[in-house]
Amino acid sequence: MTREIAVVAFAQTDTLRTTEEQSEVEMLMPVLHDVLQQTGLKTADIGFTCSGSSDYLAGRAFSFTMALDGVGAWPPISESHVEMDGAWALYEAWTKLLTGDADTALVYAYGKSSPGSVRDVLTRQLDPYYVAPLWPDSVALAALQAQALIDAGHTDEPELAAVASRSRADALSNSRAQLSGSVPHGDYVVRPLHRGDCAPIGDGAAAVVLAAGERARELCERPAWIRGIDHRIEAHSLGVRDLTDAPSARLAAEKAGAFEHPVDTAELHAPFTSQEVVLRKALRLDDSVRVNPSGGALAANPIMAAGLIRIGEAAARIHRGESDRALAHATSGPCLQQNLVAVLEGDPR
């Protein structure tokens, strides 16, 4: 790798159960302005812009083109969009910076889940021949994975409840979180998962600025250098996968260099408590690692932005000097089908 690239700014909105008084661009604009202000950059200074979102969430076709109004895309800018979590938009921007075509990149993501029924919306990402016609919702598929973990002796319901309560206790220090403090674990949604095992449904947006080399040092006192980043995917058919493991997450972590030195912090994108159990094992995170100090996705999970927020939260801890080497993870698809891992480091102090 010939260029060093860092996260130099991060901003996120509050995650709210509904933002019906705002359009998507109205929700997004404050975080775009926030990261530009943090770096002193203007739209015209940004070399590449990349975003992640899904029109299915709010049922608005080509909503990402409307969202571009918030960037100021005239005169024309160099821009791209992925119908994926913003973490994958960040991956594309990182690649663009590696080529030397740009020195700075603006990455953003947003999701408005409140207009629709997200459990049903997410069934539309499944195999359209054998699976989607049965409408298995996102909680049902995660519950199948949780039961497989329980059967294999990897966890039990009380341990899952403890993951939930730890996450929401940590979220007390995160003013952007949707759920924090003492939250009742609730009834079963789809057994064995209780309400408390599931991420809250919320609307939100996030933005990150990336910069290369010396530009990063000019824009940020302590850049969060991306030492490695990789993403991998597993077969779409649930029945061919071992749901108690996440080999794609492990491989992404290996390719990102996560296992070369220990990390002190990990921000995991686990929208269900059971998925944290799988990820801790796959990513070899022991008790010495601070997992999800932000509260993670169990405290706020704006779909399409929650993965980018993991990278942003990990980077912000490095910016603040609270971490020296952090792992950030994003997921997509049912039961941790697709996983992205980034390793971030601060300069030695």
Place this chain on the structure above:
Amino acid sequence: MPDVLKAPLVVEFPFTRSLGPVQSAFLTGLRERVVLGVRTGDGRTLVPPVEYDPVTAEEIRDLVEVAPTGTVTTWAWNHEPRRGQPLDTPFAWVLVKLDGADTALLHALDAPGPDAVHTGMSVRIRWAEERSGAITDIACFEPNDGTTAQPSGHSGEFEDQATGIVAEARLDYVYSPGRAQSGYIGALSERRIVGERCPSCRKVYVPPRGACPTCGVATAEQVEVGPRGTVTTFCIVNIKAKNLDIEVPYVYAHIALDGADLALHGRIGGIPYDQVRMGLRVEPVWTEGGRYPDHYRPTGEPDADYETYKELL
């Protein structure tokens, strides 16, 4: 700030999907109450079968029949079935490894309650009464007494093989247009057309979307524009749109309302379609009870000079 506007929005999208040879054989088999798997290069049998080996990506075509009985590999109790799911009474989601298969199939299990379900339990297929060559030809699974039904020894060749499926989908939303567009729609119902001015470049956007696409900043200052305006460009529509009660040909035009820095679009009426021209001066026509202009008609003023609207083309 006006009340937030909301309206139901139903998005329906029936996809007609063609099937590959393996999918076609599998779904035709379900129609005939035969379950087929596909054999991989290393000798595993995948059910449901796919066209390509998920590990090696090798093309696989070797069909093999498996039994309609099998074993639950994991399950989840669904006490509140949702629209479109296989059963409308509480059921268990299950992954089932059919006897003779090495991988599991997702479906529903009809059981009296969660206490009657466990991993490792024996189940069998309950066939739907009407079958069409779809995964829903399996109505669900039901508890089995543990006996293994024998495959019939089917070749995987069928007459009248299914070549496609129609995948119905419907998603229900509650649409709310946000602050700027709510203000615009609210004013329209009072027969006023309001845009918003960019605080940076001073341009007035109609309809407003809350942000200036040039400057990337929020617009907030409401500006009443029109009601008269100028046709900047237009097209003649010759194809009748579905569910639209307008005679063709008609003219659809970009109209720069007086005071606006962006043209909006609308239908032009009250003039033969072949007499509409760039620069034509028009005004909105509101129908009784209409919440927005039905169309625009000529005002009778002289045409606008090209110089006055060339920047708005």
